[in-house]
Amino acid sequence: MPIGINPFWIDGPVPPSRFIGRKRELTKTFSQLTGPGQGSVAISGPRCTGKTSVLHYIAAPEIAAEWDLTEDNALISLFDCQLVDHPFNITAFWRQVLNLLRPHFQDSMGEGLQKLCQQEQISNADIEMILDAVHERGQRLILLLDNFERLIRTQVANETVTRDFLSQLRALINRRPRTLSLVVTTDEPLEELCQTIDFGGASPFPNSFMSVRLKGFSDQEIDELIENALSGTGMTFDEHDRRHISRLSRGHPMLALLAGHLLFEAKAAGPMTAENFQAMEARFREEVKKVGLGVG
């Protein structure tokens, strides 16, 4: 890659090929998904800390295969809950998810899904039937639900539907044979989002999840990020540059990419002087303000 094409990815989630770090969080998540409990995981972390990128990474066939999740035994599907129509209703949610799954089934099951999507109501019993069919094919379904807070509405008008939806979802992930696992992402921890929901004395939804909190990148992860981005560009960042990025971003992955992006741009334009550093920092602060991400 010639110098000039900026390798620091700042537009949306990082593609799996450029994903770095988060080894612990990924091991925890995959361990739960593939371990004996075949459990579900709730990933939380502040805005732009890489939750969506983590989901994309998990969904990447070559990565999932490393954990023995291949198309022969698992259907991994990523769904952004921001796409759910509002006002929210359970049938509409399942209709959207089932539509997403349809391409995986070219046979009679695909037709079955199509018919189900046309139903006026989709109940838990219907989803159980789908899950049983998936199980009979020797597969399981792993649903990656991004921006899950979009489905947790706790205003008076929505609380009942939210409570019913979450309770039913919980029943689905806990049933035997275990055919459905969820990985949900939220900014706030799931238990905090569900705190005000009255589950009528029955088990609260977050009970069935293992929680994983995404924190800031360590210096080592930032170094890896920089190394990964610069590889093949012919450009190098020295120790001072790296710590500069660390300091500006305070470990926030998106801000580290932004700082890297700006520094790359500045260095590509010519040798760095104190003035250039200051100008780059000023731009960084401006951009941070624009995207509404505070550091600290």
Added chain:
Amino acid sequence: MVPANRLGNPFICGGPVPPSHFIGRERELQIVFDQITSHALGSIAICGDRRIGKTSLLQYVCHPDVLQEWGLSQDKYLFLFLDSQSISEFRPSRFWQRLLTLLLRERKGNLPPEIIEGILAKEEIGHTDFEIILDEISRRGQVLVLLLDEFEWVIRTDDDNEPITRDFLSALRALMNRTPKALVLIVATCRELHELCRPIKFIGSPFDNEFTFRRLRPFTRREIDQLLDNALKGTGIEFTLEERDFVCSLAGTHPLLIQLAGSTLLEFRMQGLETAPNSELIRAEFEELARYHLSQLWENCSREEQMLLTVLALKRSGEREKSKWAYDGVAFERICRRHERTLKDLLKRGLIAQVGKSITVCPATFESWVIREIRNADKEEFAKRETLMFDLLPRDEAEQVTNVMRRISDRENVRLGRTDWKRIGRYEIIEELGQGAMSIVYKARDPNIARLVTLKVMRLDWEVRSQKSKMRFKREAMSAGQLTHPNIVAVYDADEDRGEPFIVMEYLGGPTLARVLEVLAPLSLARAVDIALQIGNALDYAHQHGVIHRDVNPSNIILLENGQVKVTDFGLAKLASTSSSSTSQSGAFHGTLEYASPEQILGQEIDGRSDIFSLGVILYEMLTGERPFQGKNITSVIHRLLSSEESLPLTALGPHLPLELKDILFKAMAKDPDQRYQTCAELGEDLRKMISSRGSGEE
């Protein structure tokens, strides 16, 4: 599914344990199968804390391999598992519909599908429809065993739903009791069934009368070992006896907590880390993972249980931190005697442990959680906990307990119980400005001369409030008050009100340097040096008058709009430490760690050079936006501060800053006070020289 290429962590931290990994519960299984196979076909109500393993038990009970193992023919016994939460907007008709759909789908006992389909075609299904199915089942000599998980979901006792619930449960009871008997229920709830059914006004026998009750208890040590062995199989890692004890010390005997503790420990071991040196890190990781589940345990306790857990946790924590404890042992004994029955219940649930006469909250992490919740409680939460005590304990005992709760609370307004104070001394409180490690700060008004003032109520060690300490406080405050300098915040008054010592100072509207650095760091060289010079002037003046600041940090520096810098809180760190003999004896450190000099941390005699070290740290931070001595925890900060090998991270200064600056910072932050600048004036001189050598072009 075993990972193909990766070694996963096999502990189950999410949902129920699959039948293949189910362990223990022999006694419960015996009771369940005895009841089912007895002539009376008895029903069973299982209850237990959240995540104790109720769902896992139900799913295990109906697993075909298990039924075979227990000699139950699947032609005769039709086991049907239903998670009640899967029924949307619960209504009896939906319940029967759900049950019939399951029967049809799972083709249990070869029941004729046309009968079920016929009923399912109806718009409303009632229990009489289900009776037709039961007739068919009993005609075939079969028994339907319904495993109803999350059964509280169907027990709605609010005014609107109570009659529906009553009729539904009465109908279910009637179905269980028809002859010949063909229906057995195994229901699982978190709270006991008769407690859930208590508000329901049954006409005739209550529903819960029909059940044998069983509470799922925490695991025995044998079951814990079995769980660990089972999980570790195939990982190539074994836990030693000490490690198993460590798991138990973290998690007690609750199965899920054991899974979480095992998982955390294994994660460390898989990284090749040893347990003993990392035990504190493992504990911290576990506490984070378990926090939500501990809160669930608490929520599932009755008010009386919560009261007792609080009393026990406070007692134990007080024994550990002797200086903070003033709890009356006799009152404690009285409380325990009066609530003996509840203590026994807690013991059964594994939430307390008794060794001899000593009773403790179990596990220790739950005890820490209870204390932390008090410590972090906001006003509302705290009031809730106080009410609990006054509702359930005689006034004198409640007062004792709540006083201790106030002492450990981090929030000063809760701790001092003066959220409603409108006046302190003669000063009228306008608003709270903030809280620091040593004080709570108010904006106040002196009504005598209509002047705005800053009023600080000191956080002095709570136990030692002797007359002598208070006099010393006043004396120290007044000597700080003698300092009159344009860069020092003036002290007007020092006194006490209702036993709380306070100090009154000049009110300045400007932000602290800490706030400015949060937003604008790093500052330009010129601005940073200007601020440092003004701080140095203030310190030099104070040192010449025999006053050492002891806590120079950005929160104590105020920047005014006109560029003037003011240093506040002279000598207050010393006030905080000298007012308490206990803290002095223990060598407790009062100040802000990242800015403290090595000699201050070591508790040695200090002089003005200690403040110079702190000023060096501040200058470094202004120029880089970072503190030179940082670490993941207190220990690593102290290590960095004290280690002679640890050089300053001067690379962070950047190429745009002059080389002389590095020398100045190096000298200001020299670990040995003799190698340091001896006065602030010397430091100031070097800074001025450096600036003038850079020329007027530098910003």
